[in-house]
Amino acid sequence: MSMGFIFGPVPSRRLGLSLGINIIPFKTCSFNCIYCEVGKTTNLTIERKSFFDVEEIKREFLETVEKVGKIDFVTFSGSGEPTLNKDLGELIRFVKSFKKYKVAILTNSSLFFRKDVREELAECDVVVPSLDAVLEESFKKINMPHKNLSIDAIVDGLIEFSSSFSGEIWLEVLFVKDINDSKDDLDALCNAINQINPTRVQIGTVDRPPAYTSAKKLSPKEMMDIYTYMSAKVGKIDIIGSFNKENDAFYEDIERSIVKMINIRPCSKEELKETFNADDEKIDGILNKLFEESKAFVQDFEGKKFIVGNRSSANI
Numbered sequence: 001m002s003m004g005f006i007f008g009p010v011p012s013r014r015l016g017l018s019l020g021i022n023i024i025p026f027k028t029c030s031f032n033c034i035y036c037e038v039g040k041t042t043n044l045t046i047e048r049k050s051f052f053d054v055e056e057i058k059r060e061f062l063e064t065v066e067k068v069g070k071i072d073f074v075t076f077s078g079s080g081e082p083t084l085n086k087d088l089g090e091l092i093r094f095v096k097s098f099k100k101y102k103v104a105i106l107t108n109s110s111l112f113f114r115k116d117v118r119e120e121l122a123e124c125d126v127v128v129p130s131l132d133a134v135l136e137e138s139f140k141k142i143n144m145p146h147k148n149l150s151i152d153a154i155v156d157g158l159i160e161f162s163s164s165f166s167g168e169i170w171l172e173v174l175f176v177k178d179i180n181d182s183k184d185d186l187d188a189l190c191n192a193i194n195q196i197n198p199t200r201v202q203i204g205t206v207d208r209p210p211a212y213t214s215a216k217k218l219s220p221k222e223m224m225d226i227y228t229y230m231s232a233k234v235g236k237i238d239i240i241g242s243f244n245k246e247n248d249a250f251y252e253d254i255e256r257s258i259v260k261m262i263n264i265r266p267c268s269k270e271e272l273k274e275t276f277n278a279d280d281e282k283i284d285g286i287l288n289k290l291f292e293e294s295k296a297f298v299q300d301f302e303g304k305k306f307i308v309g310n311r312s313s314a315n316i
C-alpha cells in the first residue's frame, strides 16, 4: 500500500517535470512562518529524526518511477522541513544511484549550520534554500523559528555550503508587507546574498492563504521597487509567483502532468487545482480537452467525482 511519500510529477517552470518526495510528518518544521501555505507548525523542532521506514520510502519511489515515465527532477520537499529527516542523505544517494535523476531539495536553510546537513545536501544537483530575513528581529517575526536557532549561524552555514558546492543554489526570499521589506532588511539581505553568492535569487510575496492573517502581500509595484533596489546590489534576481505571466508552454506541461497523474491514480478536480495552483477555468479547460480526446474520464466513487485516466494515452 502506498503511504503517500511520493507526489506528482508536478510541472515547474524551474525544474521541468518534478517528482516530489515528502519525508516529513505534516507540519514538523524548525520554523513557523507567518506566510506558510501549509498551516501553522504543530511540531516545532530542530531534532533530526528517522520519521519513517526508509525501505518503505524507497519501495514507493521505485513503484512510482516505473509508472511515470520521464521526469527531470526528483525533489525533496513537502509539508515540513526535509532536512529534519536524518535519513535524507541515504535517500539522496539512493535516488542518485540510478544515474538518471537530478535531485533538488527545497529547504528553509535552518540546519545549514550543521556539518552533516551540509554534507548530505552537497550530493544534490540543485538546492533551493529560503532566506527571508537576515536581521534577527525580522527573522523572528517572519519565520518564528525554534528558539535555539540563530540567523547568523544559518547565514554562515549557507556561505560555507556554497563555497564548496558544485551544483546550483537558487535562493528564495519571500516578502511580507511591513515585516521584512524595510530598507535595512533589504540591505542586510543583499549583503548576505553577496557572500552566499547563489546561482540565482528568486523573490516573491504571499501568493496563497497564509497560516497567519497578519501576513500581507506586497503590491506588484512594491515588488518591482524591491526588485529594482536589490538588482542594483545583487544582480541575477527573478520575481516568481503571480507576477510572471503564465505562458502556454507551462500549461502544456500541466496538461501532460495531469495525464500522468490520473494514469497513476484517480484524482478529484480539487486535488488537481491544488497541485497545479490553477483556477477552475484553467483546470476545466484542460479537462474538457482531455475528455474530448478520451484521455480522461469521470468516475463516481461513494458520491465523489474522480478524474481517471486512460492508461493507453500515458505517453503523450
Ligand code: SF4
Pocket (backbone or CB within 6 Å): 029, 030, 031, 032, 033, 035, 036, 037, 038, 041, 078, 079, 080, 081, 108
Ligand atoms: S519553513 Fe516552510 S513548511 Fe516550515 S513553516 Fe516555513 S513555509 Fe511552512
